Amino acid sequence: MAGHVVIGAGQAGAALVAKLRELDAESPITLIGEEPVPPYQRPPLSKKYLLGEMALERLFLRPESFYADQGIDLRTGVRAEAIDRPAQEVQLSDGSTLPYATLALTTGSRPRMLPTAMGGDLERVYPVRTLADVDAMEPEFREGARCLIVGGGYIGLEAAAVAASRGLKVTLIEAAPRILARVAAPATADYFRDLHTAHGVEIREGAALDRLEGDGTVTRAVLAGGETLEVDFVLIGIGIAPDTALAEAAGLALDNGIAVDAHCRTSAPAIFAAGDCASFPWHGARIRLESVPNAIEQAEAAAAAMAGQPADYDAKPWFWSDQYDVKLQIAGLNAGYDRTVTRPGARDGTQSVWYFAGDRLLAVDAMNDPRAYMTGKRWIEGGHHPDPGALADPGADLKSL
Known part of the structure; x- marks a missing residue:
């Protein structure tokens, strides 16, 4: 029986199949992963895991038993070789073929x-x-x-x-x-x-x-x-590129990644995409986000569409980076900024950098300053634009702005 097939067992793939099972209790779901391990977190790999502060099992997004318990066929160590769109089948590296009613590509990105x-x-x-x-x-x-x-x-x-x-x-x-x-x-x-x-x-x-x-x-x-x-x-560490080889070979439309609409649907009606590999419409532009939050949230939007419950995906970009004892938190996208305001935090070594296009707040970088991050995130998502001059005054309380 043809069901839902997801290619790419990373953060987006794992989130998609979990949400899909929540929304569709009956249909077969198969998750294809090229690596020989269950889906795992990538951010801690080069930090806590490499430092020896996180065991392998803690990297896994869910216990391996979760997939079987949820009736999700997790196939690791196997690669999707080709998509036969007329037949609605996926050809796998082990020689088998897998029929699909809907297909999702969560192939992520590859390092340059x-x-x-x-x-x-x-x-x-x-x-x-x-x-x-x-x-x-x-x-x-x-x-x-x-x-x-x-x-x-x-x-x-x-x-x-x-x-x-x-x-x-x-x-x-x-x-x-x-x-x-x-x-x-x-x-x-x-x-x-x-x-x-x-x-x-x-x-x-x-x-x-x-x-x-x-x-x-x-x-x-x-x-x-x-x-x-x-x-x-x-x-x-010279960056990553969206993994679009499978989509390109299948004739799907590409535009800085696999091009999808607001419902995460590709140019082929039965095929969806989410995560690092997908570009999508956002506030009059087309963007692609390389972040864990986007991988999860866009994957869940794709799952809803695959289950027949489509809703427009409205990304709320945020990111983070851990370096030594500093946590950088970023809200918004700074593309198009023409000036910045730097604001010291309450403690030594903390600060935030605010990005503006004219008087419009675009984004904030907060270094060990979670209050600035949370305030900036609320402002950006709510369309509030504080006065840049007042924001630059370290004596001005954020709440007063």
Whole structure:
């Protein structure tokens, strides 16, 4: 019997099948996962898990027994090879085919890697994405080891924080003029540059990698200007890209990811998509969000549509990053900002950065300042726009604004 099939057993896939079973108690549900383990959390991988502060079982989003108990056929260690849209079947890597009445793609994203010509195929060069990636690199994290991190976004900075915390000699290079250039204001970048420098990380901005070298195993990095850095291993944190290969081969419309409508439906009526891999309409634009909250909430919206209860998905973007003892919380999207306001928090080392387009509040970055984050989130979601000048006054109480 054809039922609901979900390809991609990450955060979005796990949320989708759980919600789908809640809404549809009878139909068969199958979740296909390429990795050989049940769905797990990714954010703690390069932090608490790599630090040894979280056991493997605590990574799992739900006990493995949950899926069987809910009548969800969880198939791990198997890859979806192709989608036969006319036949409404999925071809799997084990040679079997799986019919579907509705299909959801929660294929997530894949890390951008260095090309072979730049030494991307050398041993001891690691992406930071999956459980297997982190398990493979863990033996490298020995005190005094020389770690090079390529990329000054949040992935690279989080990896740098863990490496420095474990006593490694860490150098981070960023080709752009500053870290976090694509995603945050200079004030936020300055805060995190100072934080990492205080923990012994050497940050090199405007330092493009030319290539990695070594006889099969990386031993050095050559920068664009010819400078050579001796390294023991390299972590690649140059971003991720939506995993759209399966959708593209099936002829689905793409637009910075798998294009879906407000009900998470793709250009094929029986196929839906959610999470990192999907772009969707939002406030007159089309966006794609790489975050755990979006993966869960959009997946639940897709589940409702698949169960015949569609409702428009209205994303409320928020994100976080943990580095050392600092929790960064972000509400809103800062795209299009033309000025920022930096506001000190109530305690030393805390602050918030507020993004405005004209007088309209777009987003806030809050560093160890949960009150600023929660206030900003309420304001953004409620369409409230405080006066930027008053907000910049540290003596002005947030409630009064």
